[in-house]
Amino acid sequence: DYKREAFMKAYMQCSNAIQKMEKDLRTACQDPAAKFDDILKALDQLLNSYETTSYGPEKWQKLASFLRQSIDGPILDFVKKQIDHISSEKSSLRLKCRSIEDKMGLLAKQLEASEKYKSDYLKRYEDAINDKNKLAEEYMTRIADLKRNSSSLDERCSSLSKALEASKHESIEWKRKEAKIALEKAAAVQDRASKQTQHREDALRAEIANTIAEKEAEIKDKALKIEQAEQRVTTLSLELKAAESKIKSYDIEISALKSDIKELGERLESANATAQSYEKESRILEQERLHLEQKYRSEFDRFEEVQERCRNAEKETKRATELADAARAEAASAQKEKNEIQRVAGERQTEIARLERRIEGLERLKHDLTDELERFQAAEMDAVSKVSILEARVEEREKEIETLLKSNNEQRATTVQVLEGLLETERAARAEATKRAEALSLQLQATQGKLDSLQQQMTTVRLNESALDSKLRTASHGKRFRVEDNETGTDSVQEIGINIDGGGAVRGNKRSRSMTSPPNFVSTEDGGSVYRGDDYNNNNHSQQTSNEDYTKFTIPKLKQELTKHNFGEELLQLKNPNKKDLLALYEKCVLRKS
Structure with missing residues (x-):
């Protein structure tokens, strides 16, 4: 009974110690911050405490089963967990490297695209500057031609106006001369009428003949002058036609320029400003028209005064015609001349009005061209400002690209350093894992040797117990029953035999073979081994x-x-x-x- 109780106490103590060791080992393996060295130290401490505190025949059997279960269970799970953690970290680092490489590729593509855009933009900018210079040269040449044409037209208009003024002065002088002659003739007729009517008539006839001859000569001269004036008028009309054709060509050019201006206006969005400027110009032209009407009103008044004088002269000539038939014929001829002169003056007045209108049109064209010049200058200023703004933006873009390249290079260097550090840590971890696996294999071999020594001790104990059993067979029935139970226990102990040199089980039943089979290790990637x-x-x-x-x-x-x-x-x-x-x-x- 004492032996049985001692065996039961030893069995309970061993089982409790094994359970406690399993719990401690499981908690140590489940700790997230646990390392393999800590687990080995904890296992060594548990084994030392177990060797010092536990005793009994099943002490080493329990220890062997605990070691196998712990190696198969929590230690294997911990090793797998560490391997999975290392593999996950490795895959995450590879994914990070791939993402960084993809980002670098995208940044390189973006840089290439930005460089292409920069080169295209520079080409467009150069083409735009060349087009602007060409347009500026064309417009300057056109403006110079228009200025020359306008100056020539102004000179011609001034010469025509001078010729018209000279003709007006000549007509006025002729009218004055005719009025003086008529008055003198009327006075002479009235003085001589009372004294020598017949002599007067003869003298008047002679004078009338002379005056008629003179008038005929004067009429011839006037006819020549009128022909010259008509020739001048024809030349002026031809010149005006040429000017009209030129103006039409200018109108065509102006229409082309207006189309260009419209395009520029659409680009520059200055339709409202142009409309307002046109309204202002129309107002200014209306004011100029009123001013010209006021200016030429004095000339019209003078012309009316001349007409009134002519009417007075007609009355005097009518009175003179009552006195003499010659005076009547002379007055009629003078009236005809006056009508012709008035007709010529009216035609010249109409021509003057036409020329004034043409001058006004040319002035309008001049104002339009000056406005167009101002617009083109404003457009050039806007284009220059836009070009400067775009150049500043391009410089800012280049600076941003340089900063991005610097930051990308720095990030590359940092990522390369980090990856090198991670590779070094991974290599160190692999080396540590291999070292730990080798240490575990050595420890397992040592434990296997300990188990062999325990087996030898158990065989000696078995021999001793068999001798004791032969001595105690003569005991009582209860004692025999107890001895038989002990024999069954010793038989179960004897059946657990391990042959390390052969690498497999030698004797015993299937259970002992499965328990005493050698540990199987499989080599991993890092050169270590994993218990299967x-x-x-x-x-x-x-x-x-x-x-x-x-x-x-x-x-x-x-x-x-x-x-x-x-x-x-x-x-x-x-x-x-x-x-x-x-x-x-x-x-x-x-x-x-x-």
Whole structure:
């Protein structure tokens, strides 16, 4: 009974210690900030405390089962978690690198596009400047031609106005002379009428003949002058026709210029300003017309006074015609001459009015051309201001592009440094993982050696117990029953045999073989090893089931499986893979390999 109670106490103490160790190890592995060295230290402390506190025949059996379960359970989960965390960090870093490379490519494309836009804009700017210079030269030449033509027309108009004034003065002088002659003749007739009527008549006849001859000569001279004036008028009419043709050509050119001006006005959006300027010009022209009417009104008054004088002269000539028939004929001829002169004066007046109208039209054209010049100058100023603004914008854009390039280069340098640091940390982590895996393998080998020594001790204990059992067979029935129970326990202990050199189970039932099978390790990418478990012998069956259900895997699960089967390089060659690509790679690599 004492032995049984001692065994029960030892069994309970070992089981409690194992449970406590499992809890502590599980909490240590589940800690998010836990490291592999901390877990190994905790496991070493737990083993030391277990060796010092626990005792009994099942002490080392419990310890071996605890080590196997802990390696299969929380330690394996922790190692997988660390590997998954490292792989996720690696994939995230690769994604960041790809995103940074894509951003750099986009920035390079944007820079190329901005450079192309800059070159196109410079070409357009140069073409616009050349077109502007050409237009300015054309307009300057046209304006110079128009100024020359307007100056020539002004000179011709001034010469014509001078000729008209001279003809007016001549007509007035002739009228005065005729009036004086008529008055003198009337006075002579009245003085001599009382004394020598007949002598007077003879003298008058002689004088009339002489005057008629003189008048005929004067009429011939006047006719020559009129012909000359008509020739001048014809030349003036021809010149006016030429001026009209030129004005028509100018009108055509002005229409073309107006079309250009309209286009420029549409571009510059100055229709309202042009309308207002045209209204102002119309008002100014109306004022000029009123001013000209007021100016020429005095001349019209003078002409009316001349007409009144002519009427008075006609009355005097009528009186003279009553006295003498010759005076009547002379008065009639004078009246005819006066009518002709009036007709010529009226024609000249109409021509003067036409010329004044033409002059007004030319002045309007001059004002229009000056306004167009001002508009073109304003358009040039606006274009120059816009060009300066665009140049400033281009400079700002170039500065922004330079700053962006500098920032991109700095970001590249920083990203390269960060990636190098991450690669170094990853390499260090891999080296640490390999070192830890090697240390674990060494520790497992040491524990395996300890288990072998424990097996030898257990065989010696078994021999001792068999000797004790042979001595105690003569005991009571209860004692025998207790001894039989102990024998069954020792038999279960004897059945647990491990052969490390052979790498497999030698004796015992299936349970002992499954418990004493050697640990199976699989090499990973980083050169370490991962413990797979006790069911590795049934790998073909599990692989068949996994091959049947691999289509149900998610994308991270497929990535995990591919990295698990050492196909990480093929996975990294796929950029942004989808599920179909991962399934194809899984079928290509994993299933063919299996």
